[in-house]
Amino acid sequence: MSEPSAITSRAVLDLLAAALGRAVEEPGPGAVADTAREGEVAATVTREELGAAVGTVLGTGARHVMLVAFGGAAGDATGERAAAPGAPGAAATAAAATPLAIEEVLAVPAGPLVRLRVQIPLDDPTYPSLTQQVEAAVWDEREVHDLHGIVPAGHPNLRPLLIHNPPPPAAPFKPFVAHGDGVYQLPVGPIHAGVIEPGHFRFSAVGESVLYLDARLGYTHRGIERFVEGRTFADALPIVERSCGVCTVTHATVYSRAVERLTGTAIPPRARMGRVLLAEMERLYNHVGDMGNICAGVGFNFGTSRLAWHKEQLLRLNEALTGHRYLTGVVAPGGLRLDLDERGLAGLGAAVTEIEHEVRSVVRLLVRSDRFMNRLHGTGILTRAEALRLGAVGVGARASGIADDLRRDRPADGYADIEVAQVGAAAGDVAARFHVRAQEASASAALIAELAASLPDGVVRVSLGNNPAAGTVALAGAEGPRGASWLWLMAGADGRIERLHLRSASFANWPVVASVVPGNIVPDFPLINKSFELCYACTDR
Amino acid sequence: MPLDLIRRLTLPFRNPVATSRYPESAPLIQFATHGIPEIDPALCQNDGACVAACPTGAIKWTDGRVESIDAGKCIFCSACVAACPHDAMSMTPLVELAARTRDGLVRPTEGPALGPSPGVEILLADPSAVEHVRVRVESKLGRSLHVRHLDAGSCNGCDWEIAALLNPYHDVQRLGIDFVASPRHADLLLVTGVMTPNLAEAARRTYEAMPEPRLVVAVGACAIDGGVFAGAPGSGNGVGGAFPVDVFVAGCPPRPEAIIEGMLMALEKRG
Numbered sequence: 001m002s003e004p005s006a007i008t009s010r011a012v013l014d015l016l017a018a019a020l021g022r023a024v025e026e027p028g029p030g031a032v033a034d035t036a037r038e039g040e041v042a043a044t045v046t047r048e049e050l051g052a053a054v055g056t057v058l059g060t061g062a063r064h065v066m067l068v069a070f071g072g073a074a075g076d077a078t079g080e081r082a083a084a085p086g087a088p089g090a091a092a093t094a095a096a097a098t099p100l101a102i103e104e105v106l107a108v109p110a111g112p113l114v115r116l117r118v119q120i121p122l123d124d125p126t127y128p129s130l131t132q133q134v135e136a137a138v139w140d141e142r143e144v145h146d147l148h149g150i151v152p153a154g155h156p157n158l159r160p161l162l163i164h165n166p167p168p169p170a171a172p173f174k175p176f177v178a179h180g181d182g183v184y185q186l187p188v189g190p191i192h193a194g195v196i197e198p199g200h201f202r203f204s205a206v207g208e209s210v211l212y213l214d215a216r217l218g219y220t221h222r223g224i225e226r227f228v229e230g231r232t233f234a235d236a237l238p239i240v241e242r243s244c245g246v247c248t249v250t251h252a253t254v255y256s257r258a259v260e261r262l263t264g265t266a267i268p269p270r271a272r273m274g275r276v277l278l279a280e281m282e283r284l285y286n287h288v289g290d291m292g293n294i295c296a297g298v299g300f301n302f303g304t305s306r307l308a309w310h311k312e313q314l315l316r317l318n319e320a321l322t323g324h325r326y327l328t329g330v331v332a333p334g335g336l337r338l339d340l341d342e343r344g345l346a347g348l349g350a351a352v353t354e355i356e357h358e359v360r361s362v363v364r365l366l367v368r369s370d371r372f373m374n375r376l377h378g379t380g381i382l383t384r385a386e387a388l389r390l391g392a393v394g395v396g397a398r399a400s401g402i403a404d405d406l407r408r409d410r411p412a413d414g415y416a417d418i419e420v421a422q423v424g425a426a427a428g429d430v431a432a433r434f435h436v437r438a439q440e441a442s443a444s445a446a447l448i449a450e451l452a453a454s455l456p457d458g459v460v461r462v463s464l465g466n467n468p469a470a471g472t473v474a475l476a477g478a479e480g481p482r483g484a485s486w487l488w489l490m491a492g493a494d495g496r497i498e499r500l501h502l503r504s505a506s507f508a509n510w511p512v513v514a515s516v517v518p519g520n521i522v523p524d525f526p527l528i529n530k531s532f533e534l535c536y537a538c539t540d541r
Numbered sequence: 542m543p544l545d546l547i548r549r550l551t552l553p554f555r556n557p558v559a560t561s562r563y564p565e566s567a568p569l570i571q572f573a574t575h576g577i578p579e580i581d582p583a584l585c586q587n588d589g590a591c592v593a594a595c596p597t598g599a600i601k602w603t604d605g606r607v608e609s610i611d612a613g614k615c616i617f618c619s620a621c622v623a624a625c626p627h628d629a630m631s632m633t634p635l636v637e638l639a640a641r642t643r644d645g646l647v648r649p650t651e652g653p654a655l656g657p658s659p660g661v662e663i664l665l666a667d668p669s670a671v672e673h674v675r676v677r678v679e680s681k682l683g684r685s686l687h688v689r690h691l692d693a694g695s696c697n698g699c700d701w702e703i704a705a706l707l708n709p710y711h712d713v714q715r716l717g718i719d720f721v722a723s724p725r726h727a728d729l730l731l732v733t734g735v736m737t738p739n740l741a742e743a744a745r746r747t748y749e750a751m752p753e754p755r756l757v758v759a760v761g762a763c764a765i766d767g768g769v770f771a772g773a774p775g776s777g778n779g780v781g782g783a784f785p786v787d788v789f790v791a792g793c794p795p796r797p798e799a800i801i802e803g804m805l806m807a808l809e810k811r812g
Contacts, residue, residue, distance in 0.1 A: 164739040190743045193722035195690045195704045197697055198740060219739045220694040223774030238596045238618060238769045245698025245794060289701075308708035309559060315705070316571060323575035323632070326698055326794070329618045338619065341573040361548060537697045 072100025136391025244538035250480030271335030320344035356445035380528035394483020594624030689727035695734030736777030
């Protein structure tokens with residue numbers, strides 16, 4: 001459980017005032033009721049003050065959460081915002097014509113989330129890049145450049161990320177490669193040999209050893225954030241939820257929590273615990289499936305088959321519970337859209353316990369196999385310092401000695417009422433991530449069995465509270481199978497979406513994977529990749 | 542470690558053969574399974590509540606009545622069932638939803654009761670369908686049906702269901718179907734996703750790398766015409782615009798059994 005706030009919102013504002021030498025107040029409009037704003041503080045700073053303000057907040061031990069740009073619909077220079085005038089919601093957004101701005105969001109440990117807002121003039125859309133200060137913001141700044149035409153001045157790598165063929169004058173994408181005697185390039189993708197998502201990986205290798213890896217993603221960019229602008233909170237749900245088809249509970253939950261914060265809605269007890277149950281079901285099937293994929297990365301077919309079978313069993317339980325094998329369409333603003341099926345719930349605890357028992361026996365066999373563990377030990381090492389510097393989240397961070405877990409650090413819904421076991425490892429290699437995943441899978445199964453037997457009765461959904469004032473912002477996070485996903489939501493008029501930004505756990509971890517691979521051999525890349533188990537779809541959106 | 546050894550030796554007895562007999566047997570469904578929704582004409586008051594509730598416009602409303610339900614657009618969310626004030630709508634457990642044409646996915650609400658799609662009926666007519674399929678595959682191709690998967694901008698849901706075809710339960714290799722690493726070795730392309738502009742070039746080159754004749758199966762609502770992303774800035778609204786599609790498999794995502802059915806229908810089409 002989180003400690004009582006060591007640093008209050010007031011203290012953060014005071015620190016900022018001292019650093020900037022002026023009074024700092026929160027930006028309007030529409031401050032929400034105090035309860036909804038709990039744990040969140042915002043301040044407006046100028047472009048020149050941004051570096052100092054971020055430095056001050058980082059001084060409290062804060063981590064980067066996201067960088068989001070919004071407003072200025074009429075004036076953005078490149079990318080889909082300018083290119084898609086006919087898209088639904090375009091008219092509503094253009095009419096609102098909020099000034100162009102960015103917000104850097106940082107999380108103070110045992111303290112509030114800090115939103116630093118900077119207004120960006122349309123005739124000079126630039127601000128000093130944060131990447132030198134906050135390396136985790138490197139891809140965020142590329143995205144802001146792609147989609148809003150805002151230039152982070154001094155950014156070391158401003159190549160296109162999501163818009164692959166930007167209209168001129170933007171420079172086309174060029175891969176980063178290493179040069180030298182005996183260095184060759186190995187291009188892989190975007191269409192891969194296996195049944196996986198598209199991404200392009202450019203290895204610079206000497207013999208088998210990787211010198212440098214340049215990962216190019218964005219292939220599945222559908223423009224979801226732009227697409228939901230101007231829609232009602234209810235209409236956007238099926239779209240946001242499908243940012244990624246295998247962490248739908250996480251994405252529906254962060255979205256629903258943000259909407260609930262905006263509207264001041266408290267969800268009923270059955271929905272609070274039901275969301276925990278669904279989130280743990282999602283974690284369990286993902287972790288079991290991924291341990292199987294790690295076996296595939298090693299070429300150990302026994303483990304691949306066994307764990308694929310147990311994952312199939314878990315998907316059936318998902319279906320028995322919700323009607324959907326990937327739990328889609330259940331979590332919604334106000335609680336749960338559908339009640340959990342009583343017949344599915346009845347046998348759930350026993351079934352999950354039995355499957356967990358079998359999975360544990362497979363894992364026991366795997367860790368006793370020297371041939372298997374030899375490939376895992378010492379492969380793809382992510383040091384604690386590197387993980388902190390690059391902003392790793394989820395299993396990747398926990399296997400490198402960082403105890404981050406939003407379920408414990410910022411508990412929401414039912415997580416506020418239960419204790420989540422702390423799981424971790426220090427080695428930071430594939431073996432450590434495998435161990436963390438195995439332990440988390442067992443912990444999730446125990447939690448599911450407990451919750452299935454003790455789910456409170458009653459309704460699962462309440463209607464939303466009053467529509468927030470236009471321009472009100474809410475932030476919400478959730479710990480999914482791949483780590484912490486965050487959603488930033490700005491309300492427009494009449495309960496519609498002005499701007500939505502989803503920074504998924506995979507988005508945070510992709511630059512980490514790319515930096516971990518050099519020093520390993522090329523055939524270990526699939527193994528390292530699978531040990532982090534990242535989605536492409538919710539990175540690209 | 543005698544206990545461990547005993548566990549290993551008894552593994553096959555504790556876990557008997559799990560593999561599905563589909564298409565000989567029906568697809569495995571659960572109590573809560575959401576298949577295609579159905580309207581009971583006796584209860585329907587034609588008030589249009591379901592039409593308004595549908596997030597993807599799958600329910601067609603003509604001349605003041607519900608004309609048809611488009612399985613290709615349906616995302617099986619059951620919003621229509623919840624919206625109907627007369628309890629006229631229900632989610633059926635019907636998940637085998639493949640069709641040879643786009644129009645074949647549109648299911649009229651009137652006329653004879655809707656059973657399984659024709660592909661399944663053909664297969665079920667044969668008492669040993671699994672053997673039948675293998676013989677068909679071999680007689681047509683002289684070897685396995687080689688399949689290449691192409692993600693053209695999906696959410697990963699359809700891709701995981703395609704990956705599930707290779708697990709010990711669905712195990713498509715028992716049908717003489719196998720996945721290959723290169724499009725140059727493939728007879729059939731399983732395409733998922735909306736076809737994003739960023740992937741258009743790679744998708745085209747994948748298709749062109751396949752030897753003739755090529756079969757294409759569009760898997761899932763996004764590949765059929767964009768699904769929930771129809772009209773999004775980075776959505777090509779389905780793969781139909783990029784290359785000719787032989788079979789459409791409806792679902793969000795389609796069940797593994799439905800994908801198998803779609804591949805078998807494509808094979809029959811090649812005839």
